[in-house]
Amino acid sequence: MNNKTNAPTGGRDYRETLVLPKTDFPMRAGLPKREPEWIARWQQLDIYVEIRKNSKGREKFSYHDGPPYANGHVHLGTALNKILKDFVVRSHQMMGYDASFVPGWDCHGLPIEWKVEEGYRKKGKAKDDVPINEFRAECRAYAAHWLDVQREEFKRLGVFADWDNPYTTMAYSSEARIASEFLKFAEAGKLYRGSKPVMWSPVEQTALAEAEVEYADHVSTTIWVRFAVQGGVHDGASVLIWTTTPWTIPANRAVSYSKKIPYGLYEVTAIDDSEFTPWSVVGEKLIVADSLWDDVAKTAKISDATRLGDVDPTGLICAHPFTGEGYDFDVPLLEGDHVTEEAGTGFVHTAPGHGAEDYDVWLANGYRDIPETVGPDGVYYDHVPLFAGLDIIRTTGKKTGQDGKANAAVLAKLTETGALLARGRITHSYPHSWRSKAPVIFRNTPQWFIPMEDDKGAEGLRGKALAALKETEFFPPRGANRIGAMVADRPDWLISRQRAWGVPLTLFVRQGTGEYLQNREVNARIIAAIEAEGADAWVAENAQERFLKGLVDDWETYEKITDILDVWFDSGCSHAFTLEDREDQQWPADVYLEGSDQHRGWFQSSLLESCGTRGRAPYNKVVTHGFIMAEDGRKMSKSLGNTMVPEDVARQYGIEILRLWTASSDYQEDLRIGDEILKTAADSYRKIRNTLRYLLGALAEYEPGEEMDVANLPSLERLILHRLVELDEQVKTGYRNFDYKGVFGAIFTFCNADLSQLFFDIRKDSLYCDPLNEPRRKAALYVMDKVFHSVVRWLAPTLPFTTEETWLNRFPSETDSVHLHDFSKVDASWSDPELAGHWAAIRKVRKVVLGALEVERREKRMGSSLQSAPIVSLAGADDLASIAKMAEGDTEQFFADVCITSGMVLQTGSGNSQGFLLEDVPGVSVEPVMAEGVKCARSWKMFDPTTADPAYPDITPRDARAVIEWDAANG
């Protein structure tokens, strides 16, 4: 070891004469505690409003917030969503736009109804006993409560938005606008009434959602029924179906089959008559799936049969079992994916009014009319032949929920006509109403639809929507595919719901005809009333008289529709009542950003609504993010015990870590999160924080003066400025393309590779030891100041807390904020690719030098690199030329500084056999020679003592100048 210095024993301690980093910016952030303080400060500054004021006159960047549902706490998924939106808005704001963020909430809908109803049930009250507008008022209060909760939780995420003036779908103005958007469809005639089977409880006479039913065992009567084939080669044979709901036979209109199932034609040759007389007869021909024949035969007591051949059911036409008695229509065979070989006969009895799949198959084959057979009370309508007035399920009395008269009557009739092959009973899981516990039925109910197509083909809504998607840019691009396929395939838009909490379909229908009133004056009245009183104005008792009387002569012949709009229609109108109706907004939006599930949701409903009313999408770009999963890559769920909530993260790590994690992850895929992952993010955070801290420490007493002539700066400083230009491009492109990990990665790499490892490390000597006004030192500080402004502001959209702390640490102020500034201007003329090329060569050679020194360390021959003065042999001329070109003054001295050694010998040639080589850096050989001379007591560099200032024999002449300067200043 060579540690002797030139200092006499007891020599001066020069430490105080150094300019060491000076900052009170703590290394540890204490985020969980500090973050709420920053939020309080921003609130006090009213910073969102302040930013808006400062942005007057700028070009608007139109971001439109997708509304979360006002129910429950914010979870990590919602947090990710809002944080990404915050990135979008903040980055565009700082790129020079006026980027507002109007947060929204979706307030209507079933889940809120449930919760309110649940409250009733706890108090022993029934929903039906409460006047509807009273019930709606409670829903409104419930939504308002959760909106407040979520608003506070969102604020805690550091999101800047107009929290005091959000949009909500339940605001009167929104409800009025939703109704008026709906009426646009009505006025244009782009609305029709159809019907669709839904789960229906005859006891409560109401539609039920999946979540409102509970499954319980139920004993059903099962029947095997023959459908006689009409004409063709199989005339006289029967297609056999099986069903657990005999009462749906009167509604039968088709039989479904599958192309994947092999069917056979069987002739019964013997029957088993041991117990009672079966309904099967010898000689009859049955068409059944081959795989199920044995089961069928057993059930029907068929002891022997002959398979006559294959059957392709395509195109077969059957007769209804009750043909000749009011059921005189063809029953076609239809192909359907839902048909399986799991149970039954391989054929599915299809009643389009009583099953979702039945309905789909029926429509898919071009049929439009859905027979209506059962009324709201679960009783056959009067027009149903043979069975009018019979009930499916008993709705009153002790036997409520048990079979009514329908099943038995149908069974009897099937027996009478000879269509019944067999019957049985089955216990299976069946949906029941969670209120009455009675079984529910599928029943088609009148519904309102917006058609996807009209007579004019491409002019239809589907055509417009598909065309609009072509004009939309998707991030990631695959989103276009996904929503495109959905729009291309989707059925007509069903917009009516038999619910209470929502915006009503403000439609009057002429009794008995289904024809709806199209009257602009009436509509204007309705909209004005909702604007003033909310949608309750429609729901109230007197609506019909109030809106029609005086404008429509025969107003009493119209009835009010009591359905509400699908909540997707509500949020699909948000562009109208937010982007169009608010002063601070602009239609269309530049960006919509939501989870990928919204391809079917908000992206689509907004698209359809806007295309239907305005002919184009309400957005130019659509950004989607994936879903949050637990660390093991599985969905978070309470049952798996792998959940994590934003509050946990805020308390343990700080929201800033969650934001950094968001910025460094590929949010377009599904994201994993957990403690290990957040720890990684926390490590990255520390690295960034220390870089900022070092800048603050170095710049503590730096007063930005006049601009320097960049051409005269040392090449290292010019390299860093060049990198700033590169970064500027990367960062802005990244922010424009919503590529946050690209932005963060670039900045992070810059902090590590360019600043910490190179710039700061090399310039430490100059910053600490040079006389204050040494040009080299001033140049370094000048560039560090530029770096500070660039990096801090580039990071501001992602790390708003830490950048604010950094900013105010350097520029203390009661009113300023980094978030009131734009990205720092980077001078494009700093770009110097040629210089960067030379520096790439220098760094390559440097790497070999560092490698050589490492060997010495390992051998304990050396500690600090300043103890060495290596001999570097360069085989090629290019590397040496690069070093010489980048050097200011002495080339060897320059390269010694770069390698942080006390001396350096540069020579051409391949060096001697002792030289250290790196495989991937050919032509560079390094001899790690120890430096001569003595160790400077101040800068710790080895130097030739004969060159020392006699007054300061123990330090280098440069250090002597600095000490003289310091002594003069500090007496």
Add this chain to the structure above:
RNA sequence: AGGCCGGUAGCUCAGCUGGUUAGAGCGCGCCCCUGAUAAGGGCGAGGUCGGAAGUUCAAGUCUUCUUCGGCCUACCA
């Protein structure tokens, strides 16, 4: 079950239209520094690119199959 998508080192990510020994940062191990110090610098160990088959002179990159996972297919939002 169908539609769409994904699986590259312990972690987060690069790897463009197929082309030299698959990269970076963090973490980990070791070393140095002790004037960024619960910091800074350096070196190093980690990957059969989910698995299988195929196309090709050549595949992480193309095709097929398979496995695991996610979203969607609700009068849920």
